Amino acid sequence: MMNAMFDRKTFLSVSASTLFASAIGAYKWEEDSSRGRKRLPGFRPLSLKQIRIEAGAERAFRAIHVSDTHLVRADRTDNDPRKVELAARRYPEMGFGEHYLTQAIDLAISDGSLLLHTGDMIDFVSNANLKLAECYFGTGDWFVAAGNHEFSKYVGEAKEDAKYKSDSFARVSASYPNDLAFCSRVVNGINFVAADNVYYNFTFDQIERMEAEVKKGLPIIFMCHVPFYTPAHYAHQMELGKGLCSYQIGVPDRLVNTWRKPQNIIKGEEWQDRRVQQRADKATVEFIEYLKAQTLVKAVLCGHCHEFWEERFSPTAIQYVCSATYKGDGYDICIC
Numbered sequence: 355m356m357n358a359m360f361d362r363k364t365f366l367s368v369s370a371s372t373l374f375a376s377a378i379g380a381y382k383w384e385e386d387s388s389r390g391r392k393r394l395p396g397f398r399p400l401s402l403k404q405i406r407i408e409a410g411a412e413r414a415f416r417a418i419h420v421s422d423t424h425l426v427r428a429d430r431t432d433n434d435p436r437k438v439e440l441a442a443r444r445y446p447e448m449g450f451g452e453h454y455l456t457q458a459i460d461l462a463i464s465d466g467s468l469l470l471h472t473g474d475m476i477d478f479v480s481n482a483n484l485k486l487a488e489c490y491f492g493t494g495d496w497f498v499a500a501g502n503h504e505f506s507k508y509v510g511e512a513k514e515d516a517k518y519k520s521d522s523f524a525r526v527s528a529s530y531p532n533d534l535a536f537c538s539r540v541v542n543g544i545n546f547v548a549a550d551n552v553y554y555n556f557t558f559d560q561i562e563r564m565e566a567e568v569k570k571g572l573p574i575i576f577m578c579h580v581p582f583y584t585p586a587h588y589a590h591q592m593e594l595g596k597g598l599c600s601y602q603i604g605v606p607d608r609l610v611n612t613w614r615k616p617q618n619i620i621k622g623e624e625w626q627d628r629r630v631q632q633r634a635d636k637a638t639v640e641f642i643e644y645l646k647a648q649t650l651v652k653a654v655l656c657g658h659c660h661e662f663w664e665e666r667f668s669p670t671a672i673q674y675v676c677s678a679t680y681k682g683d684g685y686d687i688c689i690c
Contacts, residue, residue: 400457402686403662405674409573409652412543414690417468421579421657422678423455423475424448424503427482437480440508444477451680455490458684462494468541469494470687472657472676473501473552473579475530478509479522488529497541499548500534501579501657515553515631536563544652544689545572551580554603554632556641564644574651575689578603581656581675582642584665591659601659604634604642655685 402418426444428437462469475490475498476483491498503509504526505519512518527534536559538547547567549560567574581587583604591600599613610633634642645651646668654673662683663675677683 398682400454400461400684401682402458402461402684403677404686404688405664406688406690407575407653407672409544409575409689411573411689414688415468415542416465417470417685417687417689418458418462419470419472419655419674419676419685419687420455420458420679421472421474421676421684422501422660422680423451423471424477424678424680425451425475425483425486426477427486428480429482431481434480436508437478440478441480441482444509448477448680450682451678452486454679454682454684458679459490459493467495467686469496470546470577470655471496471498472577472655473499474503474657475501476526477503478506479504479526484526484529491529491531496531497537497539497546497548497577498530498532498534499577499579499656500530500550500552502552504530504534504552519553536560538567540570540572542689543572545570545574545650546577547574548577551578551603551638554580555635555638556603558637558640561637561641561644564641568648568650572650574648575653575655576645576651576671577655579656580658581663582654582667582673584667584673587663587665587675590663599632601632603632604638605632607633 424444426441426448428434428441432438459469461467475487502514505522506514507522523534532539532548535550536548538545540546545567547564549556549564580601580603583600583602583606588600588602588605588609591602595601597612597614600609648668649670651668651671653671654667655676656673657676657678659675660678660681661675662677663673665673667673674685676685
């Protein structure tokens, strides 16, 4: 697993050379007399929403929480023109993620903050994306959760399930700083626990591992990619998505049954029945019920929806849904 670390000076040097000079090839920049390249239009400073989590830390500390960066790079090393075309098509929307992620890392390194990422660092699996992700994860102090795009080969071209994920899991994991299936780390007396729920399910093995974390007796900040069902967020997502699905885990069956199938299916992409994928199985229901009952759980950090949302998850925990890095958003968290 990747474990390189750079200081702030080294990171800024890497940012100026390796990160942004590892060519995308297909993307053209306008000439600029001072630097040779001009920024893409629309760049602005990173916008971090400040929140405070009272968790019982041994001493107060800061964390920068970002999510859904969606790095979109591909080059000749993949020997796959489809990936290059996909990168070119997705870059206009997602390409700002590199700019904002660099700002977040620079801020965290300068302030000594923990860096948290709740999935979709990359938009799809490519050599260029994984190399770039590894470079970013080699800076600062990271703890991360997996996202569904971590294992996506071409974005929506096939049914994504455990078998699909297994094709790229080892390759992707080698570029990430911690176990993507389930992992924990203690910082200043706070137990950060990250679990894979990218296909809207938890497993019985994850329940057992979560029980072991609770037995440690430390306050827990839980991290995952897909947000847990909450009533108000569900209503918002359904209105936003026009009733297609809510993109949440643990949605009651009675609500899942009301989702409708889109009329227009993108040519070349297989329609996944979201009602099947997102219906909670036995292990998922048990995991969620167990997590809600644990008073040691002080917060839930997640992403996936590409916008901020905050709502109570349990009597002791608020769920914080982080907006997307490529939109210039993130959380600046004081944990105390």
